[in-house]
Structure formats: C-alpha cells, structure tokens
Amino acid sequence: MEASTALVINAIIAGLLLGGFYAAVSLGISISFGMLDVVNIAHPAFIILGSYVAYIVNDRFGFDPILVSVVLSPLFFALGMALYRIYYICFEKRGQESLRGLAFFFGILFITEVTLVLVFGVDYRMVSSVYGDVTWRAGDIDFPMRLVVPFLVSVAMVVGVQLFLTHTFFGRAVLAVAQDQLALRLMGVNPVRVKELAFALSIATAGVAGAFLIVIQPVQPSIGREYIGLVFAVCVLGGMGSIWGTLIGALVLGIAESFTSTFFGPSWAPAVSFGLLLATLAFRPSGLFGR
Amino acid sequence: MTVKKVLPALGRWLGTFAVALALAGTALAQQPLKIGFGMSLTGPLAGNGKAALIAMEIWKDDVNAKGGILGRKVEFVYYDDQTNPATVPGLYTKLLDVDKVDLVVSGYGTAVIAPAMPLMMQRNLMFMTLFGLNVNSKFNYDRYFQIMPAGPEPAVGWTRGFFEAAMAMNPKPRTIALVGADAEYPHLALEGARVHVKRLGLKVVYDKSYPPNTTDYSPIVRAIQATNPDLVYLASYPPDSAGMVRAVNEVGLKTRMFGGGLVGPQFAALKTALGPLLNGVVNYELYVPELSSKFPFLEEFLKKYQARAAKEGVDPLGYYLPPYAYAMMQVLDQAITATKGLDNAKLAEYMHTHTFDTFVGKVGFAKNGEWSEPRVMMVQYGGIKGNSVDQWKQRGVVTVLDPGPYKTGSVRAPFQDAKN
Numbered sequence: 001m002e003a004s005t006a007l008v009i010n011a012i013i014a015g016l017l018l019g020g021f022y023a024a025v026s027l028g029i030s031i032s033f034g035m036l037d038v039v040n041i042a043h044p045a046f047i048i049l050g051s052y053v054a055y056i057v058n059d060r061f062g063f064d065p066i067l068v069s070v071v072l073s074p075l076f077f078a079l080g081m082a083l084y085r086i087y088y089i090c091f092e093k094r095g096q097e098s099l100r101g102l103a104f105f106f107g108i109l110f111i112t113e114v115t116l117v118l119v120f121g122v123d124y125r126m127v128s129s130v131y132g133d134v135t136w137r138a139g140d141i142d143f144p145m146r147l148v149v150p151f152l153v154s155v156a157m158v159v160g161v162q163l164f165l166t167h168t169f170f171g172r173a174v175l176a177v178a179q180d181q182l183a184l185r186l187m188g189v190n191p192v193r194v195k196e197l198a199f200a201l202s203i204a205t206a207g208v209a210g211a212f213l214i215v216i217q218p219v220q221p222s223i224g225r226e227y228i229g230l231v232f233a234v235c236v237l238g239g240m241g242s243i244w245g246t247l248i249g250a251l252v253l254g255i256a257e258s259f260t261s262t263f264f265g266p267s268w269a270p271a272v273s274f275g276l277l278l279a280t281l282a283f284r285p286s287g288l289f290g291r
Numbered sequence: 292m293t294v295k296k297v298l299p300a301l302g303r304w305l306g307t308f309a310v311a312l313a314l315a316g317t318a319l320a321q322q323p324l325k326i327g328f329g330m331s332l333t334g335p336l337a338g339n340g341k342a343a344l345i346a347m348e349i350w351k352d353d354v355n356a357k358g359g360i361l362g363r364k365v366e367f368v369y370y371d372d373q374t375n376p377a378t379v380p381g382l383y384t385k386l387l388d389v390d391k392v393d394l395v396v397s398g399y400g401t402a403v404i405a406p407a408m409p410l411m412m413q414r415n416l417m418f419m420t421l422f423g424l425n426v427n428s429k430f431n432y433d434r435y436f437q438i439m440p441a442g443p444e445p446a447v448g449w450t451r452g453f454f455e456a457a458m459a460m461n462p463k464p465r466t467i468a469l470v471g472a473d474a475e476y477p478h479l480a481l482e483g484a485r486v487h488v489k490r491l492g493l494k495v496v497y498d499k500s501y502p503p504n505t506t507d508y509s510p511i512v513r514a515i516q517a518t519n520p521d522l523v524y525l526a527s528y529p530p531d532s533a534g535m536v537r538a539v540n541e542v543g544l545k546t547r548m549f550g551g552g553l554v555g556p557q558f559a560a561l562k563t564a565l566g567p568l569l570n571g572v573v574n575y576e577l578y579v580p581e582l583s584s585k586f587p588f589l590e591e592f593l594k595k596y597q598a599r600a601a602k603e604g605v606d607p608l609g610y611y612l613p614p615y616a617y618a619m620m621q622v623l624d625q626a627i628t629a630t631k632g633l634d635n636a637k638l639a640e641y642m643h644t645h646t647f648d649t650f651v652g653k654v655g656f657a658k659n660g661e662w663s664e665p666r667v668m669m670v671q672y673g674g675i676k677g678n679s680v681d682q683w684k685q686r687g688v689v690t691v692l693d694p695g696p697y698k699t700g701s702v703r704a705p706f707q708d709a710k711n
Contacts, residue, residue, distance in 0.1 A: 010513050018507045114333070121604030122337030124529050124555075126564035128678065133568060135541040144541040147507065216506060218533045218564060222334055226504040261510035266501030267473055 006140035011262040012255060013141060019254025020151030021216060023158050023247045024209040025227055026234035028202035031161075033232070034241030035178035036195050036202075038087065042105040043231060044224030045112035046203050050076065050210020051125070051219040052116060058127040065127045066153055069211030073204040080203025083108070084196045109224075116221035124218035132215060150212035155247070157208060161201070162243040174198040178241050237277045239290025248288055252276065323366035324359065324633075326623075327392030329382045329407075331399055334374025335528075338558065339399045339612050341605045343421060344369070346613035349595050350620040360627050368392050372403050379406040387414065393633050396619065397421050399612065401475050408432065417635040417642070419623055421616055424449065424479045427659045434639040435660040438619040440577065442665025443657035446483030450524070452669025452693035453551035453573060454487040456702045457522050459692075464521035464547055468497035470511065470535075471526035471552070480526035480552040496520050503531060508538035521547045529555030533565060540568045540710075547704040550574045556672070557611035559680050566678035571709035573671045573702065578610040578651075579689045581699050582668075588650045589614055608683060618649035669693040671702055673709060 025047055032040040053072055054065035091101040131145035165171035173194045176184045181191040213219060230253075238249030253273045260269040280288060331340030351365050359365055368390045372378045379398075386392045387410075395411070397404045397420035404423035408430045411418040417434040420426065425445040427435045442448030457464050469484055471477030477500065488495055496518035501511055508531065515523055523546050525535055532555035539549060550573035555561040557576055562569070583590055596609040606613075625647050630637040646655040655663040669692045675682065682688055690700035703709035 004517075007513055007517055011510055014507055014509050014513075021506065117333055117337070122333065122341060123558075123560045123605060124338065124533070124564070125560070126533070133537075133540070135543075142509070142541055142543075144509065144537075146537065146541070218530050218561070220335070220338070220530075223530070258507070258510045261501070261505075262514045265499040266505060266511050267499065269505070270502055 007262060009141055011258045013143065014147075014262075015255030015258030016251055017144075017147035017151045017254070018258060019251035020154040021147065021209075021212050021250075022230065022234055022254055023250035024150065024154035024205065024212050026231045026238075026246050026250055027158055027161060027209070027243070028205040029231045029235045030238065030241065030243060030246040031174075031202040031205070032199055034235055034239075034246075035174060036198055037178075038084070038092075038195070038199060039102050040105050040199075040202070041102060041228065042108035042112065043202070043206055044227045045109045046076065046079075046206035047210040047213060047227065048116065048219060048221060048224040049112060050207035051214035052120060052210070053207065054211035054214055055125045055127055055219070058129075062128075064129055065211045065215055066129075066149060066208070069208045070153075073207055076207035077200045077204040080200030081196055083203065084199035087199075088192055088196070113221045113224070120221070122220055124220045125214065126218045127214050129215060146216055150215055153208070154212060157205060158243060158247045161205065165243065170194070170197065233274065233277050237280055237287055239287030242287070242289035245287055245289030252288075322363060324361070324363040324394075324627075325366050325368055325390065325392040326394050326396060327368040327383075327386035327390055328396045329372035329379055329386075329398040329403060330369050331374040331403060332371040334372075336374040336400055336402070338529075338560070338605060339422075340372075340374070341603060342600065342609060342611075342613050343399045343616040345599050345603060345605065346592075346596060346609070346616035347620055349592065349599070350617045350624075354620075354624060360624055361631065372398050374400075374402065376402050376406040379403050380410055383407050383410050387416075394623070394627075396623065397423065399616075401426055401479070405429075408435070411435070415635060417639045419619055421619055422612065424476055427661070431659070433643075433658075433660075434635060436622070436639075436642055436656055437661050438615045438622070438654070440615075440651070440662045440664075440666040442667075443659060443661050443663060444483075445661055446479045447486050448483075448661075448665030449480055449575070449667055450483040450487055450551060451665060452575065452667055453484070453524060453548075454491060455694075456573060456669050456671075456692040457548050458491060460547060460702060460704055465494060466496045466518075466520045467493045467522040467524060468515045468518055468520040468546075469495060469499075469524050470497065470515060471500050472503045472528055472531050473500040474503050474528060476528065476554065477526035477552070481524075484524050484526070484551070493522070501531070503528060505531060505534065508534040509542055511535070512538040512542045512544055516542060516544055516546075519545075523549045524551040525549070526552035527554060529558070529561060532556060533561055536565055536568050536572060544706065546706050548573055548702060549706045550671075551669075558606045559608040559683065560606065562608070562683050563678045563680045567675045569672040570675050570711075571671070571673065571703070571706050573669060573692065576610065576668050576670045576689070577612075578614060579668065579670060579691065580684060581686050581689055581691055582697055585697065586614075586650065586652065592617055592650050607680060614651050618651045618654060621649040622647045622654060666694060668697055671700075671709065673703060 029043050032038045054068050057063050057068040058065045134145040136143040177191045177194045184191045234249045238245030256273050256276050257269040260272040330344050331337050355364050370382050399421050401423045404420045404426050412432050420437045422439045471481045497515050532553040553574050596613050600607050626638050626641050630641050646653050657663045670689045675688050691697050
C-alpha cells in the first residue's frame, strides 16, 4: 500500500475511533440538554467522576475499567436521579431553571472537581487493562485497542440508548417530554418523573464515558473542563436531541480533527472542527439531524 | 538639682532604656521570619506545586530545628494560585501589603513566575524562583534568580543534551522533526531546539505544535513518520507526553532518536503508568538513582520527602522538582545568614557573587539570574519491565547520556531497536 493511501486510511480510522469516544462523552448532553432542556454544564465533572471510579476499582482489584463502569452505571443512574430531584425542587419547579439552574450546575462542576482534588490529590491517574498497550495491525493500518474498545462499547451504548428511546414506552415518553410536556400530562404521564429518569440515564452514560477517557489518556480532576466546549459542539452539530445525530456529529468532528492533524497540522484541528460546526449551522441551523 | 542627684537618676534612665532595647531586640529576634509565595495547589500543575510545597516545608522544619535563620523561626504564608497566572499579581500584593511577609519566593513554573515579575521589579524585591524557563529574558531584572539548572541561556541549555547525544551517533543524523504542545514551556523548549538545529545544520522536515487538549496523538505521529526524520524532538506537558508516547508505540515510529523535552516521565505517576512504553525514549531528568554517589545529601532528603509524599498523594519519587525546591530555600538561607539581614539589594548582590552548597550540588548564578552552568541530564530509558515504581528507585533502567561528568553510557539507536 502506498504511504499516502495508508496515511489517508489511518486518518479516517483514527478519526472514527476518536469520534466514537466523542459520541460517548456527548451522549448524556444530547439527552439532558437536547431533550430535557437541562443545561447540565457539570456533565464533564461526572465523566471525570466515572474516570476516578474506574481508576479506584482498577487500581485496587485490577478489574477492567470499562467493565467496571458498565457494572457500576446504576450508581451513576441513582446519582443522576438525586441530582435532578434537587434541581427540579430548587429551580425548575419555581421557574428559575435558566440562569440559577446554570449556576447550580457550575457549582456542581466545581464541587466535584475540588472533592476529587481533596480525596485523590492532583496527580494524573491512569488505568491498566489487557488491551491498553495492544495495537492490532493490518498491513500499514493500525488499530490501537486503547481506542478500538471504547469505540465499540460507545457505539453499542449509543445504539442501545437509541433503541431504548424509540422502542420502549419510557423512551417514547422521553421523546414526548422533549416535544410537549403538557400533552404528556394529558396522557396521564408525569413529565417530572420521566425527566428524572432520562437525566439519570444521561449521568449513567457520563460514568461509562469517564472509563473510556481514563483508558485513552491520563486523568486529573480538572481535565473535564476541556470537554465542555466539545460536548456541546457535538450535540449542536448532530442536532439537538438526536441520538443518531450525536453519533454522526461526533464521528464528523473526529474525522475532521484527525484529517487536519495528519495533513495540515494539529494546531488547526480545533479551528477546522468548529469551522465545520459554524458552516453546518449556517446552512442547517437545527444541526445535521435536528428537526 | 545637684550632680549627685542627677547622676543616679540618669543611670536609672539609661539602665531602663538599655533593658527596653534588649527586650525589643529579643522580641524582634523572636518574631518569625515570614516567607510568602503562591503555589499551584489546584489546577493542571498542582501535582508539582504540592510536591514543591512538601520540599519547602521539610526545609522549614530542618531550619527551625536548628534555631531558624538569624535566630528567627521561619514561617510560610502561601496561597493557592490555582495554576492561574491571573491570580498571581493580586496574591503577591496581598502577601506584601496585608500579610507583611519579609521575603517572597515564586510558585512552580514559568506560567506563574512571569506574572509576578512586574510587581517584584516595581518594589525592587529580590525574587528567588522555582523552575521558570527563560522568564528573565523579557524583563532583564537584576534581582531575579532561578533554581532550575538550565544555564545562562535556558532554552538553549535545556535542549543541548538531546542534540549532544544525537550528534554522537554514527552516522550523524541529518533530519529532524520538531513537535510540541501549543503552550509556554514547549514554545520555549522548541525555540532552544531550533538554535541547535541551526548550529548543527540539521534539516527540519516537520515543525508543528498541537493544542494541549488533544485526545488522540496518533495522526500527529503518522504525519511525522511520513517525513521520515532521523530525530524527533518533542516538548510536551504530562497528558500529551503520555499521549505521544502511547501513539509512538502504537504507530511504531521509525526514527533514530525520539524524545528530548517531555514533562511527565520525571514523575512516578507517568513512569509507572507508561512503564515499558518508555523504553528507548530519550528525555531530560534532573536526578536519577544512577548518580546517587554524586549527591550524597539528597538520599537523606528524599527519604523524608517520600514518607510525606506517600501520605499526601503526590509524586512518591520526588526526583524532579522537590530537591530543587529545597535547594532554592537553602540558597535563600545561606544568603540571609551571610548578609545578616533581609536587605533585598544586599541579598541580590551576594547571590550574584557567591556560590551556594545545596543538596543538588554547588549553585552559582549568572548575570541574568539563571544557573551559571547548565546541568540538565539527558537520559535514555531502557530495560523497564512492568509498571512497578520500585524499579525506578534502583539503578538499571536509565542511562545518562549527557552532560559528560555524569555520563553512564551512549545512546542506543535506532529507536525501535532501543525499545527491546
């Protein structure tokens, strides 16, 4: 295979793998922000929390971090339920969710970060896994398992959430709450309960994405802030509230970043990614799959 | 009033005055000597900041156990600068104007030293700093001093060892790729590397920076590989150091020598996390167990540091920053003791004209406040097995390539062969 062809194929594969990870970190925002209209700016903090949970169990017992995150996702689900309940009682119920709710989630972001600093210190943490240092090669094409495994689990998670939302009663209720809460009430469904469970689902996905993050790169408590812009960009690019859109948007940004890094220089990657976002919004303001 | 009556009264007055003076003097001597600083205790560089603080507190305990400096116990007043340069000027103003500290020193790193400089210059303060790279090149302040052993031309001295080791290879390398994070330290390190590249007549085939929050580095490594360089010089911070080393291993980078300016592998966290992936990488270190015989007092300090670091969850090895943080305070101690006071002008003058015995060896300062002689060690990692931290406490996984007096071997090349 010619070097340039291999370079192009590798760039596409690297972009897809990276996009898979971006989809996982953005999935929760797509649910909370895109469907529930809850501006959960603390989403990256829960990703980092997921990273540390995976780190603790991996460090103490040697269990696979991604497996740990999937098994412990009910804990994040419960945390999400509790958090939404507080948010609802303190802000949403009183119609103060816009600015004060935003401040609330900012507060959660900083409290989580500082708590992690106090408990774990500020050193970078990494995990060990059987696939972490393994690269599968097909000729000149590389498949680093450190990215392949999170990609596969991420795609499975996105597809699972999409099927859940479109093929279950509760899922359809979540989609309905995003469109018309009053209509949902008229059908005898409590929209607050639906939002509570859907928000909990978004936090559970953040926990799993946190395990992906610590498999891919070292993590310290404040690293989550770097993903705030990205998760909202993916969500908006894909179309607010569209799960498929989140996946496609994440893959598009991943490939754009990888291509730019490979052929034009990595410092251009954010500019190209966000330029792409702006261009998409100029022609399609609701995003790629937005309604 | 007769002379007979006046003299005893005068005597009593003088006696009382002398006692009062003595008491005042004693009270002054008993007042603590307050040293103020900002330190990164949260934020991206907090790992280093906390490690430096432990070292400085060990120094404080040691000094106070010996009776303090000039008979005064040493006290620290410090605040968390959050690794945020914007907090620094206000923080030092508070230390000087509200806390009324006697002296100030810097926190860790270029990013928080540079913003403090205008205030130090405005108030004519002697400013002892911790690991700023080439900060004074912009200020030319004659009361600035810096403890990192990069030499009088810091950017050049910092990168010199990599090129000395590279040019010792046979045949000599001809092409180089330069890559680093889009941040202050990598910019300066790459600036220094470019000076050597020009001096040695190397051809630059790749010269690019990347955003610090990059997630996947393999596209960068593949782009570098496509240019087929003899050498790859990388200047990076811990997360990207880890990302680049992983990507280099995943892609199977074929070059003769890789590394140079990676921040991170000096600390136990990355040493243990990357483990065998570091084999073959050439990088700078400031202390390695291979050189323990050359720094006899350091072992004693490291024992104290490692015991405290384990409790506080920071770098358990402490080879990189802590000895120099301690040495910075030793320099200050010796200068104050020698000048018998806290006069900033006298301290600065003394520090410019004398050398200091510290745990990291003899320290002398050049006109710009940097070390008069560079002493950054360029090493190559090899023979690392598994991820145990203990192997880093013993000899055998590091070869010192440069500088000459500390050299323990030559570079193994090409890079992929050196990995085995």
